[in-house]
Amino acid sequence: xxxxxxxxxxxxxxxxxxxxxxxxxxxxxxxxxxxxxxxxxxxxxxxxxxxxxxxxxxxxxxxxxxxxxxxxxxxxxxxxxxxxxxxxxxxxxxxxxxxxxxxxxxxxxxxxxxxxxxxxxxxx
Amino acid sequence: xxxxxxxxxxxxxxxxxxxxxxxxxxxxxxxxxxxxxxxxxxxxxxxxxxxxxxxxxxxxxxxxxxxxxxxxxxxxxxxxxxxxxxxxxxxxxxxxxxxxxxxxxxxxxxxxxxx
Numbered sequence: 001x002x003x004x005x006x007x008x009x010x011x012x013x014x015x016x017x018x019x020x021x022x023x024x025x026x027x028x029x030x031x032x033x034x035x036x037x038x039x040x041x042x043x044x045x046x047x048x049x050x051x052x053x054x055x056x057x058x059x060x061x062x063x064x065x066x067x068x069x070x071x072x073x074x075x076x077x078x079x080x081x082x083x084x085x086x087x088x089x090x091x092x093x094x095x096x097x098x099x100x101x102x103x104x105x106x107x108x109x110x111x112x113x114x115x116x117x118x119x120x121x122x123x124x
Numbered sequence: 125x126x127x128x129x130x131x132x133x134x135x136x137x138x139x140x141x142x143x144x145x146x147x148x149x150x151x152x153x154x155x156x157x158x159x160x161x162x163x164x165x166x167x168x169x170x171x172x173x174x175x176x177x178x179x180x181x182x183x184x185x186x187x188x189x190x191x192x193x194x195x196x197x198x199x200x201x202x203x204x205x206x207x208x209x210x211x212x213x214x215x216x217x218x219x220x221x222x223x224x225x226x227x228x229x230x231x232x233x234x235x236x237x238x239x
Contacts (some may be wrong), residue, residue, distance in 0.1 A: 027199075027203055030196075030199045030200075030203070031200075031203065033196075034196050034199070034200055034221075037192070037196070037224075037225075037228050038224075038228065041228060041231050041232065041235065044232075044235055045231075045235045047169075047172060048172065048173060048176055048235065048238070048239050049238070051169040054168075054169040054172065055169070077154060081151055081154055084147050084151060085151065087147075088144065088147065088148070091144065122162070
């Protein structure tokens with residue numbers, strides 16, 4: 001591979017196929033969830049420690065910022081969940097061809113948008 | 125065969141399998157917990173506490189916490205391997221991730237234990 005071919009990797013100029021978009025979002029949502037672990041553990045601990053710390057968490061969730069943060073974390077979780085199911089299906093040989101892979105990636109995005117709306121209705 | 129000193133098992137196929145098994149456990153636990161919150165009309169401290177007081181929920185929670193340790197380790201290792209090229213920076217970040225995940229796992233056990 002020593003041909004003097006142009007190397008052109010300007011990501012802003014490359015139009016990524018939908019499978020690549022779903023894949024990178026899977027990674028990003030995974031990192032978001034990793035960063036959220038201490039916060040989730042904090043909420044979990046406070047909600048179980050005493051009735052008054054439970055109420056503190058309950059009250060904190062009434063504020064717009066906290067609820068928005070929890071919404072983002074749950075959104076990352078839902079996304080990672082749905083895209084992960086697609087991965088497991090592909091491991092079993094479902095939707096791993098070019099056409100079916102593209103269809104699967106589109107289904108992931110549609111399902112997540114629907115779930116994101118449902119989650120918003122549930123939280124507000 | 126090239127073995128990585130910092131991947132979960134030092135073997136790609138084994139890492140892959142651990143990632144998948146832990147993924148299934150975490151997926152089921154997510155449905156279990158969110159399903160409980162969603163399907164409980166009057167969620168208060170007593171209901172919440174008694175839910176996690178149940179031995180089955182405790183065991184499932186510890187299993188999920190262990191799965192998270194495994195799953196996040198494989199995932200973060202993959203991402204750090206792909207995007208962080210200088211070895212010293214990558215190894216430092218990998219160690220920090222590993223230590224953090226271990227601490228989170230112990231914290232989860234302590235929380236479950238205290239209920």
